[in-house]
Amino acid sequence: MQSPKNMQEREKVQMPKSKTVFISKTLSDVFYHIKSVNEIQLLAGCTQLKKIQDKSVSLRMIPELNIIDRKERHIEFGSAVSIANMILTGGQKLPVVLAKALKSIGTEQIKNIATLGGNICAKDFKYTLWAPLLALNARLEIKNQNETLFIPFNKFTGIPEKHILTKVRIPLDEWEVEIFKRVGPSNTINELSASFAFLADTQRGMIAKIRIAFAGKVFFYSPEFENRIIGTRLPLSAKTIDDLIDNAKKIFVEQNTITDSELILKAQFLNLLRNAFEQLM
Numbered sequence: 668m669q670s671p672k673n674m675q676e677r678e679k680v681q682m683p684k685s686k687t688v689f690i691s692k693t694l695s696d697v698f699y700h701i702k703s704v705n706e707i708q709l710l711a712g713c714t715q716l717k718k719i720q721d722k723s724v725s726l727r728m729i730p731e732l733n734i735i736d737r738k739e740r741h742i743e744f745g746s747a748v749s750i751a752n753m754i755l756t757g758g759q760k761l762p763v764v765l766a767k768a769l770k771s772i773g774t775e776q777i778k779n780i781a782t783l784g785g786n787i788c789a790k791d792f793k794y795t796l797w798a799p800l801l802a803l804n805a806r807l808e809i810k811n812q813n814e815t816l817f818i819p820f821n822k823f824t825g826i827p828e829k830h831i832l833t834k835v836r837i838p839l840d841e842w843e844v845e846i847f848k849r850v851g852p853s854n855t856i857n858e859l860s861a862s863f864a865f866l867a868d869t870q871r872g873m874i875a876k877i878r879i880a881f882a883g884k885v886f887f888y889s890p891e892f893e894n895r896i897i898g899t900r901l902p903l904s905a906k907t908i909d910d911l912i913d914n915a916k917k918i919f920v921e922q923n924t925i926t927d928s929e930l931i932l933k934a935q936f937l938n939l940l941r942n943a944f945e946q947l948m
């Protein structure tokens with residue numbers, strides 16, 4: 668059996684300007700590098716990274732991070748699965764909000780390289796898949812050398828230090844109303860990009876279940892707001908919609924510190940929400 672040191676020598680790829688990328692083939696090898704190299708950078712598709720640090724480790728070749736496992740009630744994707752493979756293998760069975768979000772990401776070339784994990788793990792921005800995964804109540808599997816954490820997306824605040832995202836489990840529940848929209852430029856990302864996901868189920872003329880998420884540089888997610896809506900009779904009157912929009916506006920302002928240039932995001936979110944409420948019959 669090879670020692671981790673020998674594996675490290677064999678897998679080391681020298682890059683121009685003496686940058687080193689370790690290409691790991693197992694999770695234990697990644698954890699070895701994380702433990703032994705100070706501040707090592709994790710690389711997936713590298714489509715989001717502006718700068719490759721001096722020492723980094725690639726997660727792309729690890730079989731465990733490339734699994735796709737579909738069960739009756741959920742589908743599980745390894746964090747290194749590409750956006751293109753999620754679309755291809757998820758097929759018709761993926762929830763509409765997720766399928767639409769995946770198709771909206773980048774160009775065909777970007778979809779082939781960009782990964783699910785990279786979309787979720789950025790520190791400074793909530794990328795396109797955030798809102799749908801939050802609304803769908805996805806669950807993240809996050810590991811380090813010693814522990815495996817299972818974190819519901821609504822409790823996820825970032826990858827803890829020296830951990831990596833390994834899998835994402837997505838429930839395959841069916842929803843009567845499924846809306847996904849993006850604001851900002853199409854197929855690319857800038858400061859004014861954000862995604863909106865809205866899911867609702869009705870029962871006996873009332874709203875039985877509802878999930879609302881908006882994410883980018885700003886963020887809206889409120890279980891209290893959703894609970895307030897559950898049980899409301901349909902169709903929603905103009906006055907009920909106005910009251911709900913006023914309430915959502917207050918929550919949005921509490922949840923975000925927005926600059927003048929981001930005010931448009933608040934207006935766009937409230938318009939999307941109003942349109943979604945108007946679609947409930």
Ligand SMILES: Cc1cc2nc3c(=O)[nH]c(=O)nc-3n(C[C@H](O)[C@H](O)[C@H](O)COP(=O)(O)OP(=O)(O)OC[C@H]3O[C@@H](n4cnc5c(N)ncnc54)[C@H](O)[C@@H]3O)c2cc1C
Pocket residue numbers: 708709710711712713714715716726746747771772773774777780781782783784785786787788789790794795796826830831832833853854855856
């Ligand atoms: C032309 C272009 C268009 C784009 N359009 C879109 C778009 O429409 N929507 C969108 O959301 N994005 C878009 N992007 C950004 C990017 O392609 C995606 O967000 C993509 O999903 C990032 O994945 P990646 O594998 O390339 O991540 P990387 O760039 O490799 O990594 C991103 C971050 O996540 C960390 N990371 C990656 N995997 C893990 C893991 N398993 N555990 C812990 N940390 C991890 C990395 O350390 C890094 O900090 C675009 C990019 C380009 C260049």
